[in-house]
Amino acid sequence: MLDRHQRQHNPFGNQGDKPGDSRKSFQIDRDRILYSSAFRRLAHITQVVTSQEGHVFHNRLTHSLKVAQVARRLAERLVAEQPDVAEKIGGVDPDVVESAALAHDLGHPPFGHTAEEQLDACAVEAGLADGFEGNAQSFRILTRLAIHRIDYYGLNLTKATLNAVLKYPWLRSPDPTSKKHRKYSIYTLDQPAFDFARSQANDAQSIEASIMDFADDITYSVHDLEDFYLAGLIPLELLATDGDELDRFILEWLRELPNNRVAKVVKADTLRFQRFLNATYNLKGQYRPGSFEQKAQIKRISSQLIQTYVQSVKLSRKYGDRGYLRYNRQREEELKFLQRIVWAYVISNPRMATQRYGQKRIIKTLFDIYLGAIGDRDLSFIPARFVREFLEIEENIANPTEMNQEKTRMAVDIVAGLSEAEAVIQYRRLTGISQDSFFDSWNN
Structure with missing residues (x-):
């Protein structure tokens, strides 16, 4: 029988967490997502219109918190009213549903869907057939990019929570007319984590993913x-x-x-x-x-x-x-x-068109600069948090094609992980629009 509590980097369920920790496995998942820097970054990511427009609009953080609240209440109601059906179709745990809702937008890049389209175009042009997609990036953050412990990458979440995040549980289709080309939740490089999370071989959402999605x-x-x-x-x-x-x-x-x-x-x-x-x-x-x-x-x-x-x-x-x-x-x-x-x-x-044009230019310029720095092995230019992974890629991957894919994906990860303010500041610095102060650069 599938152990929904099994963790990505620990096959023994809840063991390996803090001694004396009274929380259940799925509660730990929720808390790890809530306290991650990736979640905190969402306060500086646009939902539709930026907060600088002079009105208090939702951002990705407030949106995610509200999705989590609605998703949890919906899960609680369904379990209370239909417990037998819930068990029959795989189980509905409100903590898992809430965790998936908190995590569902972690992969959104700065400037929202505008940057998502631009990053996809940049990645494909640079040789990544599966480009960029916010849902796939969310899964990558949870399983690889988020920092939690020094001995592994990602948040080390349970099978159930990772499966619940997969709104579109498939790889990108090569057919540009297919829905699976536009929406997907997994990159080829993250296939092992996907295989860990999924017990079934079909394209069906888990019920917890469906509740989060709704x-x-x-x-x-x-x-x-x-x-x-x-x-x-x-x-x-x-x-x-x-x-x-x-x-x-x-x-x-x-x-x-x-x-x-x-x-x-x-x-x-x-x-x-x-x-x-x-x-x-x-x-x-x-x-x-x-x-x-x-x-x-x-x-x-x-x-x-x-x-x-x-x-x-x-x-x-x-x-x-x-x-x-x-x-x-x-x-x-x-x-x-x-x-x-x-x-x-x-x-x-149409008034948003000029803003979108500028945002796309920022994203493309930053991607090209970081991809060039990675290709040149300019470790002083690669953000410090990625240097360890960069060195491991060079040491452990012998196949040139696979190594190039990993390095290109790293350039995508760097740009996608910026806040909107960071993207603008870095663009100004790196293009010479703003020289800033020596101490500004030193502190960053």
Whole structure:
């Protein structure tokens, strides 16, 4: 029988942890993730818009904390209501679910999806067929990059927690038209850790991964919308009451959709979407923008929506679109609708295009510089925390192709692990835009 408590670097479950430690294995996993520097870095990583824009938006840290809270409560409810089904489909432990939720965004690079696309292009051009993907980077951080003990790399987590982090439990497909080419949770170089975490050979999510995945969708659908409504960037009242505005929004959405089931739903359910908005967000003229009353009302609405979506799923013995979760299709479509509103009014806003251009330039420049330093063996230029691994790669890997892949992946790791402030500072220093002080460089 599979031992879900077995650790990556210790085959004897909980043994090897601190003597007298009363915590259970999965509680230790949660705490290790929470106290890792990789988790702390998320406070300086954009969710959608940076905090420097003059409004208190969610960042990746606050988002992850909220996903963890929603995921844990959902897991607790499902275990309490359907204990037999939970056991039958592999077990649902709230600590494992919460750990996976805390860890799910660790791999996000500075500047979010903009940098993710740029790093992927850089890595592929440099010879890494599996490029860069934030989910795969999260798994790599947990199993290799995070620092916990001197005698191994990674956080030494249990099988169950590592498996729960795998939203897309497969390697990258070489077919560019495949979903598995765009989304995947494992790099080829990390295959041994993947094999350790997985007991099954198929592509199915564990139930704990499915719960984490659904909690992520709930959280960013509701809280991103809340952020940008309060910042005055999304006209929810107008969408809820003005048929012309909603029709325009729907028409633009349909232009980007292939003629599939989603397009048919959008066409058929425009009226239902308007009723949903009108019942949920019809605040026009009721509250002054920025007032106590407006903020209190939007908090009530967000809380109510989260509870609705948490209550909308049950465990299923049959694997489907949401893994082992049986969901309410109407609620699922509402989540997609809320996500699309944020995309239409914020993420795809042309005013963000120049910002994205600059961010891509920073990422590409830093990648090229670090890759060059690694190729030149310039140890004074490679960040100190990577020098030990660099020397081990040169000492232990004889195959030139494999060594080049490891070194290229290290350049990706260095750039992906920067905070946004660090990326900007390093770019300015290394391109001569800002000379800074000798002591600034010395301290870093």
